[in-house]
């Protein structure tokens with residue numbers, strides 16, 4: 001696999017599999033002088049860990065981030081920062097069946113077709129366990145962005161068809177679903193529990209909102225800010241679509257409705273989602289990602305074995321009922337990684 005690195009100046013490489021010794025990230029291009037300790041990772045890592053909702057995978061990982069290099073006397077030194085997160089609660093036996101059978105909706109079939117030999121335990125490299133490394137790298141990205149007041153919020157806009165109608169950022173971290181609308185939190189919980197009881201899973205929509213981004217970030221034509229955000233977000237497992245600003249809704253608007261009038265004090269509306277021509281325009285950057293339902297479900301499903309013979313698969317491993325709450329900090333981290341890369345690229349020009 002030769003595509004495990006992302007970013008041009010702030011460049012992250014992730015490594016590790018779900019049931020190997022651990023996962024981690026190497027970050028090259030982090031400027032010197034950023035205060036950094038292992039404690040800095042604790043709160044963001046806790047947001048991605050399972051166990052916030054009763055229907056998360058019962059796998060219980062401490063997700064403690066160890067810093068192997070790049071930090072001296074509590075401050076980054078500009079050399080590669082290696083972060084390691086040990087896998088400690090690994091139970092591979094229930095996954096033995098995946099040595100033979102492919103999970104519908106998961107990556108087993110395509111990994112087999114591409115690599116032939118791969119670590120299928122717990123999803124191996126295609127497991128969401130890999131996203132722990134992204135969240136850790138995202139913590140460093142957010143530390144660089146904070147002093148320049150580029151801030152990122154992410155939340156569950158919709159889960160199992162229940163949509164937040166009201167966005168209150170103060171509410172996001174006060175409920176297990178990262179829902180910004182307290183009025184629908186219980187309904188989200190019900191729909192999630194019902195899916196679990198039925199042995200099924202659900203998807204949803206996550207919104208990411210970036211405030212304080214100055215105009216001018218983004219590198220036309222191939223490294224447009226919108227293009228890199230899309231790539232960063234779409235590289236996370238279970239993400240099936242992304243829209244920026246009015247997104248797919250813009251296809252049904254007229255120019256007179258979709259254009260954001262410009263005044264001396266700023267844009268009147270924000271259908272552009274903060275990006276024009278691939279360059280930030282100074283307004284809030286708003287994107288939404290569509291998250292598919294978790295492929296691992298408890299119902300028996302039709303599949304084939306490695307020889308192509310028909311089979312039935314009834315899974316017994318440990319899995320989430322929805323990726324949605326747990327993916328929220330992952331998408332926030334990916335947005336931060338893209339933003340910091342472009343921020344550092346813009347600084348190297350001026």
Ligand SMILES: Cc1cc2nc3c(=O)[nH]c(=O)nc-3n(C[C@H](O)[C@H](O)[C@H](O)COP(=O)(O)O)c2cc1C
Nearest residue numbers: 106107126127128237238295296319320323326327
């Ligand atoms: C935070 C998060 C948690 C996930 N949890 C599970 C899980 O418990 N079981 C599962 O089968 N897939 C889970 N997934 C989804 C798979 O990783 C994903 O569907 C798989 O890698 C196939 O990739 P694709 O859906 O992008 O095609 C999770 C994804 C994320 C981002």
